[in-house]
Amino acid sequence: MPHPDATRLFVVRHGETAWNVDTRIQGHLDIPLNDTGRWQAQRMGAALADETIHAIYSSDLSRAHETALALGQAVGIAVHTDAGLRERGFGDFQGLTFKEIEARWPDDALRWRKRDPSFGPAGGETLAGFYARVVDTATTLAQRHPGQTIAMVAHGGVLDCLYRAASRVDLQAPRTWQLGNASINRLLFTGEGFILVGWSDTGHLATDVLDESSDGDRIGRAA
Template sequence: MTRLYIIRHGETVWNAETRAQGAKNIHLNEKGLLQAQALAKRMKNYPVDGVYSSDLDRALSTAQAVAREFSHEVNIIPELREMSFGHWEGLTNHEIQEKHYEHYTIWRNKPQEAQIPGAEKLIDVQSRGLKALHRIVEANPDKNIAVVSHGTAIKAILLGLMNIDLSYFYRIRQDNACINIVEFREYGPVIVRMNDTAHLENML
């Protein structure tokens, strides 16, 4: 059985400002670096045979913090990167509502149907994410692997693993530096833990 620890990256300045990051390469802020360190210490409680990451720096820095605890190298997979939010990238949530109200309304109510100007569709993010995940599982039979990605991408992936429609996108929450544990058993993937942030409790 292969076990994946699917992890969201630590906080960035744009996270704190509620700006859409998407494919923009935004770094961890001071809090995010501390979150990554706390996450790395937490991961020492688990066996980790390998570490994979999105190619965006906020995920890569988080993955490197974990990898250092186990003396692993980070395997970079661009398909794990965040959904491209097109014309929304760099805008705050409030600015998006003001400037793109119609598309924002669809995104919030029917995310599976949203076509944000210049952006990816959620179904395409899910598709590339699931393919990347299954490649990791196939390459690491009976191993324990940490995979660092992004909030929107992870939510889409988790829904896909459970065969739940993307219309339920907002029923899942993914906080910065959270851990999700998925076991790939003979009969399919099993979600063992979701959005676990116990390692950050002393930072609140």
């Protein structure tokens, strides 16, 4: 059945950064886009330029905000930042690769790899807390725009949470879906929650897409 009051969402992951290439955990660290990421952001904006988008919301971290600004320029509206769309806070893990984390804290690395909902690195967020924060933020933003279309520009971990919410996939289930840089993902929001419409559209990027492999599920939350 149609949902006339549903909010239509374009959910976009930020463009590539140097730390994505190095598989280094970014979390709340403010790492900028690299040249490829800026190109990806422009291509994403051009792909959505003909869409009627009523509002754009972005994480306040620069890699997402710069990506969102490319979309805002393409459609001619302002970008609003919301810290609730930030990547998961990874505390002591931030700035390190998974191999470095595994060498320093093997027990913590195992809990992270197994997606223990109650685990959070020292100074960081638990997986369960992160998921609740993302879904609550996205719900609040979507509820502001019944019957309209909005864009949210965020991070790999944020997209992972929204995919799980829309697909009713358990938080501990291994990830089998892609979280490509500057990918365009489509959801609906109704009174019953989020609904998956389309995922991981990267046609606008041709072959220049950095994605996280299944091994990247260990590090994908930090994108």
